[in-house]
Amino acid sequence: MKPKNIKFGSCSxxxxxxxxxxxxxxxxxxxxxxxxxxxxxxxxxxxxDIVKQEGVAKGRAAPERLPLESDVLSKIRNKYSTYLHICDEWASVITSTDFDDAQETQMQARVLD
Known part of the structure; x- marks a missing residue:
């Protein structure tokens, strides 16, 4: 994106x-x-390379999303490590909001599939 590619305030x-x-x-x-x-x-x-499944992508499954740039990688790692820490620390609280019979209902639904 170049500054001259975008015009601000010129739209009627x-x-x-x-x-x-x-x-x-x-x-x-x-x-x-x-x-x-x-x-x-x-x-x-x-x-x-990813689209053609060659070069750096050869032999790898194409990701649904692939962040590119080193600064993005560190930001994503920091963000998701925080989320994983929250999940680990609060797992019992997070799962405590399910209905008491949620597991039984899920198993019954799988049998019907």
């Missing part, structure tokens, strides 16, 4: 309530353009 049907948000996004794009750690060409090559 612009909504005034979003003017501040449009300005913030425009400034963000201008400030961050060119400083991203990711190389779009490398990302495109990986995506093509």
């Amino acid at each position: 049907s612009a909504i005034d309530d979003y003017a501040n948000l449009n300005t913030m996004v425009a400034k963000f794009v201008e400030q961050t353009y060119g400083s991203q750690p990711g190389n779009p060409r490398k990302a495109a090559e990986i995506i093509i």
Whole structure:
């Protein structure tokens, strides 16, 4: 995304309530353009490999989603390790909200399938 690819405020049907948000996004794009750690060409090559099941994707199952860029990987790992910690610490509370007969009902439903 390049700053010149996006025009803010030039739309004839612009909504005034979003003017501040449009300005913030425009400034963000201008400030961050060119400083991203990711190389779009490398990302495109990986995506093509995945689609064709060759290169870096050869012999691997295609993922439903694949985050690309090193900064994204660390953010996802941090976020999901926090979620896993919450699941581990609160598992008994999380599962305590099921109906008392939920397991029996689920087993009966499986038999009917």
